[in-house]
Amino acid sequence: MINLSYKQQIAFNSLSIILGNALYALTVVLFLVPSGLITGGATGIALAVNKAVGLPVSGVLFVINITMLVLGWIVLGRRFAVTTVASTILSPMFLALWERVFAGFVLTDDLVLNTIFAGFGVGISLGITIRAGASTGGMDIPPLVLNKYFHIPVSASMLVFDLLILCLQAAFSPLQQCLYGIVLVIVYTIVLDKVLIFGTTRTEVKIISKYSDEIREAILSQLDRGVTVLHGEGGFRHDPEQVLLSIISNRQLPKLEKLAHAIDPACFMIVSHVTEVSGRGFSLEKDYQNP
Structure with missing residues (x-):
C-alpha cells in the first residue's frame, strides 16, 4: 500500500475531484442529453428545464448549484460550504466545455447502451469525487437542511426529492425513456457503492x-x-x-x-x-x- 505525504494527498484529492467532475459532465453530454434519459439530482432538474424551455444544461445546473451552495453556507455552516464549492463550480464549467466540444455529436442512438454507459459514468464519477472527500453539492443539500431542523432521515428525503425530479422529467419524456431512466438510477447507485469500497476490501x-x-x-x-x-x-x-x-x-x-x-x-x-x-x-x- 502506498502511503502519501500530506501534500501529496492534497494534490491527489484535488486531481480526483477535477477528474470526477470532468467525467460526470462528459457522461451527461455524451449519454444523458442526446438520449433524453431522465435522472435525479440537480442534473435531473437541469435536463428537465432544458427540455421544457431550451436553456443550456450547464447554465441551469450552475444556478441550482450556486443557490444550494448559498443555502448550505447559511444553514449548515462555512465548513460544509467549502467542501461543496469545488463541485459547484467544476461540474457546470466542464458541462459548458463538453457542450461546445461535442456540439451536435451523438455517440449512439441505442437507449440500452446509453443507459448502461451513463450509469457507469455517473456512478464512477460520483464515487471518485466522494472518495476524494468532496461533496457533490446540488440537491444533496436540501435533505441535510431538513434533517437538521426536522430530523427527517437524509436517505428518505433524498429519495422523495429524486422521485419528484424524475416525475418532473417524465412530463417531458416518452414512457420508454422514463423506464430506462429508472434503470439508470439503479445502475449508477450500484456502481457508486462498488467504487466507494474499491481497493479497500x-x-x-x-x-x-x-x-x-x-x-x-x-x-x-x-x-x-x-x-x-x-x-x-x-x-x-x-x-x-x-x-x-x-x-x-x-x-x-x-x-x-x-x-x-x-x-x-x-x-x-x-x-x-x-x-x-x-x-x-x-x-x-x-x-x-x-x-
Whole structure:
C-alpha cells in the first residue's frame, strides 16, 4: 500500500475531484442529453428545464448549484460550504466545455447502451469525487437542511426529492425513456457503492485447528500477514481451543487455504469479506519486531 505525504494527498484529492467532475459532465453530454434519459439530482432538474424551455444544461445546473451552495453556507455552516464549492463550480464549467466540444455529436442512438454507459459514468464519477472527500453539492443539500431542523432521515428525503425530479422529467419524456431512466438510477447507485469500497476490501479468515501453532507460523512466514490468536471454547465438550484470526488480501486466500489444509485437512475455516481495514500493515507501514 502506498502511503502519501500530506501534500501529496492534497494534490491527489484535488486531481480526483477535477477528474470526477470532468467525467460526470462528459457522461451527461455524451449519454444523458442526446438520449433524453431522465435522472435525479440537480442534473435531473437541469435536463428537465432544458427540455421544457431550451436553456443550456450547464447554465441551469450552475444556478441550482450556486443557490444550494448559498443555502448550505447559511444553514449548515462555512465548513460544509467549502467542501461543496469545488463541485459547484467544476461540474457546470466542464458541462459548458463538453457542450461546445461535442456540439451536435451523438455517440449512439441505442437507449440500452446509453443507459448502461451513463450509469457507469455517473456512478464512477460520483464515487471518485466522494472518495476524494468532496461533496457533490446540488440537491444533496436540501435533505441535510431538513434533517437538521426536522430530523427527517437524509436517505428518505433524498429519495422523495429524486422521485419528484424524475416525475418532473417524465412530463417531458416518452414512457420508454422514463423506464430506462429508472434503470439508470439503479445502475449508477450500484456502481457508486462498488467504487466507494474499491481497493479497500479484504478477506477475513478464522481458523480452528489442533495444529494452530503450525498454521500460525505458516501464515506469518509464507504469507507475511499478521495473526491474532483468540482463545475460545468448544460448545459441546467445552475443550479450550485457539482461533486464528488473520486479514489477508483477496488474492492470498487460495494460498492460505492450501497452507492450512496441507497442515490440517480437517481444520475448521471461516472466510468473510470486510469492506475496509485500517492499521499497521494496511493503512500504515508494517513494523517488524522480534518477539
